[in-house]
Amino acid sequence: MTATGPLPGYNFAYLNEQTKRMIRRALLKAVAIPGYQVPFASREMPMPYGWGTGGMQVTASILMPDDTLKVIDQGADDTTNAVSIRNFFAKTAAVETTTATAQASVIQTRHRIPEEPLREDQILVYQVPIPEPLRFLEPRETETRKMHALSEYGLMHVKLYEDIARYGHIATTYAYPVEVDGRYVMDPSPTPKFDNPKMDDCAALQLFGAGREKRIYAIPPYTKVISLDFDDYPFEVQTWEEACGLCGARDSYLDEVILDDRGGRLFCCSDTDFCEKRRAMGYRGAMSGEPQEAAE
Amino acid sequence: MSALAAETVEMTPILAARGVGHAYGDFLACRDVSFDLYPGEVLGIVGESGSGKTTLLKCLSGHLEPTEGEVGFAVRDGEMRLLGEMGEPERRALARTDWAFVHQNPRDGLRMSVSAGANIGERLMANGHRHYGNIREAALEWLAKVEIDAERIDDLPRTFSGGMQQRLQIARNLVTGPRLVFMDEPTGGLDVSVQARLLDLLRGLVQRLGLSAIVVTHDLAVARLLSTRLMVMQGGRVIEAGLTDQVLEDPQAPYSQLLVSSVLQV
Amino acid sequence: MYVAVKGGQQAIANAHKLSAEERRGNPDVPEIGVDQIDQQLSIAVDRVMTEGSLYDRQLAALAIKQARGDMIEAIFLVRASRTTLPRFGYSVPMETSDMAIRRRISATFKDIPGGQVLGPTFDYQHRLIDPALAEGGAPEPAETAPADVDAQSPKVLGLLGQEGLMEAAGDGDDDAEIGDLTRDPLDFPADRDLRLQNLVRGDEGFILSLGYSTQRGYARGHAFAGEIRMGEVAVSFVPEELGFEIEIGEVALTECEMVTQFKGSSKVPPQFTRGYGLAFGQCERKAMSMALVDRALRAGELGEDRVAPAQDEEFVMSHSDSVEATGFVEHLKLPHYVDFQAELELVRRMRAEAEGKQAGTGEAAE
Numbered sequence: 001m002t003a004t005g006p007l008p009g010y011n012f013a014y015l016n017e018q019t020k021r022m023i024r025r026a027l028l029k030a031v032a033i034p035g036y037q038v039p040f041a042s043r044e045m046p047m048p049y050g051w052g053t054g055g056m057q058v059t060a061s062i063l064m065p066d067d068t069l070k071v072i073d074q075g076a077d078d079t080t081n082a083v084s085i086r087n088f089f090a091k092t093a094a095v096e097t098t099t100a101t102a103q104a105s106v107i108q109t110r111h112r113i114p115e116e117p118l119r120e121d122q123i124l125v126y127q128v129p130i131p132e133p134l135r136f137l138e139p140r141e142t143e144t145r146k147m148h149a150l151s152e153y154g155l156m157h158v159k160l161y162e163d164i165a166r167y168g169h170i171a172t173t174y175a176y177p178v179e180v181d182g183r184y185v186m187d188p189s190p191t192p193k194f195d196n197p198k199m200d201d202c203a204a205l206q207l208f209g210a211g212r213e214k215r216i217y218a219i220p221p222y223t224k225v226i227s228l229d230f231d232d233y234p235f236e237v238q239t240w241e242e243a244c245g246l247c248g249a250r251d252s253y254l255d256e257v258i259l260d261d262r263g264g265r266l267f268c269c270s271d272t273d274f275c276e277k278r279r280a281m282g283y284r285g286a287m288s289g290e291p292q293e294a295a296e
Numbered sequence: 297m298s299a300l301a302a303e304t305v306e307m308t309p310i311l312a313a314r315g316v317g318h319a320y321g322d323f324l325a326c327r328d329v330s331f332d333l334y335p336g337e338v339l340g341i342v343g344e345s346g347s348g349k350t351t352l353l354k355c356l357s358g359h360l361e362p363t364e365g366e367v368g369f370a371v372r373d374g375e376m377r378l379l380g381e382m383g384e385p386e387r388r389a390l391a392r393t394d395w396a397f398v399h400q401n402p403r404d405g406l407r408m409s410v411s412a413g414a415n416i417g418e419r420l421m422a423n424g425h426r427h428y429g430n431i432r433e434a435a436l437e438w439l440a441k442v443e444i445d446a447e448r449i450d451d452l453p454r455t456f457s458g459g460m461q462q463r464l465q466i467a468r469n470l471v472t473g474p475r476l477v478f479m480d481e482p483t484g485g486l487d488v489s490v491q492a493r494l495l496d497l498l499r500g501l502v503q504r505l506g507l508s509a510i511v512v513t514h515d516l517a518v519a520r521l522l523s524t525r526l527m528v529m530q531g532g533r534v535i536e537a538g539l540t541d542q543v544l545e546d547p548q549a550p551y552s553q554l555l556v557s558s559v560l561q562v
Numbered sequence: 563m564y565v566a567v568k569g570g571q572q573a574i575a576n577a578h579k580l581s582a583e584e585r586r587g588n589p590d591v592p593e594i595g596v597d598q599i600d601q602q603l604s605i606a607v608d609r610v611m612t613e614g615s616l617y618d619r620q621l622a623a624l625a626i627k628q629a630r631g632d633m634i635e636a637i638f639l640v641r642a643s644r645t646t647l648p649r650f651g652y653s654v655p656m657e658t659s660d661m662a663i664r665r666r667i668s669a670t671f672k673d674i675p676g677g678q679v680l681g682p683t684f685d686y687q688h689r690l691i692d693p694a695l696a697e698g699g700a701p702e703p704a705e706t707a708p709a710d711v712d713a714q715s716p717k718v719l720g721l722l723g724q725e726g727l728m729e730a731a732g733d734g735d736d737d738a739e740i741g742d743l744t745r746d747p748l749d750f751p752a753d754r755d756l757r758l759q760n761l762v763r764g765d766e767g768f769i770l771s772l773g774y775s776t777q778r779g780y781a782r783g784h785a786f787a788g789e790i791r792m793g794e795v796a797v798s799f800v801p802e803e804l805g806f807e808i809e810i811g812e813v814a815l816t817e818c819e820m821v822t823q824f825k826g827s828s829k830v831p832p833q834f835t836r837g838y839g840l841a842f843g844q845c846e847r848k849a850m851s852m853a854l855v856d857r858a859l860r861a862g863e864l865g866e867d868r869v870a871p872a873q874d875e876e877f878v879m880s881h882s883d884s885v886e887a888t889g890f891v892e893h894l895k896l897p898h899y900v901d902f903q904a905e906l907e908l909v910r911r912m913r914a915e916a917e918g919k920q921a922g923t924g925e926a927a928e
Binding site: 010015018022039040045048051053079110112141142171190192238253254255256 | 649893896
């Protein structure tokens, strides 16, 4: 394969075509078995493991020249790692990049799902550090694979039971385990549980890549995704007493920013694009320094 | 138990062993063991250490594949299935539903890093129970049955005494109403006074719940209190078998006589 | 108006420029050349090639320069470059018994056919800092024995094998497909081919410590260095269009075969067993450690109890790779505000509940 991409000496989107084919096969299998972790021969990327190499390999394998790519980290387009990954694909694939959720055809994310509902013509690629939801209950791969194969998921509920017994409620706040399509229990990556409901019946294809752990998994569009819970302690998401200080949103995931050493704090949307879009529409929060005429 | 039920109980064994043996390399740890276990029966397997009783128990409970003979278990629909022909999924499913295994060392049978309540609730959750309140209710009920203070429900087993850990292990195993319980030296490693209390408790549970069980022990007193039938093992073979009272009162094999006399004189 | 600053493009660009400046150091000091690294830091180059899984001295030397001497970073650079290379095929298995020997020692026999060759080594040197080296200058020429082109150096373990005292090398199945964990996902339990590949790529320090642990009782068996040899070995390849073997070059290798006693089992009489280590260039410490760990990892196959970390293939293989390890450890530098926010909210809530409870009991007591 001698095809070269926009970066001299490298193929389109960095990976050679043999590698992409191998990853696409894993992706097809993952889509066919929702929530099942497909082993794949993860490659070294020019970014360190743990910094999104799994997501990058998935993105590199699905990217087409006419795609528009958005990359977020912690919900934001301007965090250092998001900038770095976006630049990487701008350089190696010369695809158009955007920060607008609605304009992206491929969105690579670490730790968040955009607030704006995704569409059928979009693909969300998650960066996953530890794909195995049972890992911290059972460290052995040989044993966890058996547990998945036999649907032995009792242990997962033991953890939730312990939470309730100790704290009075389920104390898992992110990487909250989900059951996909009534079969496999899956780690949604360290997204806050606030984002779990967005995975259910989602119109977009959701792909998960774990580079260091060499696993790929997927949620096909419109798949049932249930957050594990008890009948009498149903799953619930985080809520805030505050609204976004910048755009006034009350239904988004908020970051807390420390303003000074006297306890001054600002709560603002972690999804920067969502926040900016609202502000462009005229919504204002309490700390935007402008009258809040359109808020509420 | 009604007369009819008792009659059907007589009819079909819940577990059957035919010519079971196991060799570690060239060493035959146990050989040619055959018996039927009927529902509601407690079979005691006694013998000194090295007599092959623990190897036999492992073969019977699917932990070890016999190198000769076969073991059958009557699954819920009454069909007798050979363990050797079951796949691992089916054996693991049995292990968390119809079977229970009480280890000599409670640490082998407990999940030491989670609370007593979670230990009892685990089998329920593994079998699909999803109501926290009900699981907790069942855990409390079982703590009471094994005489552990309800206040200890959220404590870790490592804060329990050896006797309490063993009682917790029993509760954890019995909570799903298993049809067959395997016990490996359930009172081994405990102080004599603690042993007596545990035995008393076990006897009560066995009688009240009508448990079918296989108990391996080197302690004839344990066998006498718990079991309805007895098998005496020596050098990997069963040298005598019969009703517990019969074997203990009128042992036939010289080794059994020795065993009985040595214990009963104490 | 408050604008949340979350990092940015300009900061990254500047940081990279700063790093490049630091790499160059004081511009009054002459810049180090790739050739200098290749020639004068040759063992560093060997290590980067070994753990980088790529035999290319110039590239490894450049990586060391670019990484400012950070070996794991240099290995990472080589790996990331390697991953872009298409695979043309696999070489014919190399014959290390045909090695052009530069160094060869055996600790098990005083004299061996072909002789002991000490070669270039730190062994038996007094490790005294040499102030004269700071000044530089040409080293004294070394006297070497005249090369005997016909000399045969049979494998020492092969000699033991003739007596039946040594297990056969490998499982005897020459046609078995050899795995490649850079091409196929790793699946446990892993066979020895994959374990060896993992150990070659594994971090020298990690493998060294594991090997050391086996000597200190964490896995049984006393190992002997049956043979360590270092030198050049020819690499041959069968191009599809030719259909026959051609020599395409040679690589420098260090090979170590350890001998460990095995007391036998019901099927196998007592004999010696092997541990195997191999590395590019002169990475002797790595090859020896690898051989110890290889032997320890064969516990399952030889029916030994798995009790020590070095015998646990999932533990060893999952944590040996420095590129994987450094990436994940260092990823803790990445922002985690979203998760931390979730934890912050939870801890506040639990504290509030705990305070509420305390207040409640306080009132009840009054």
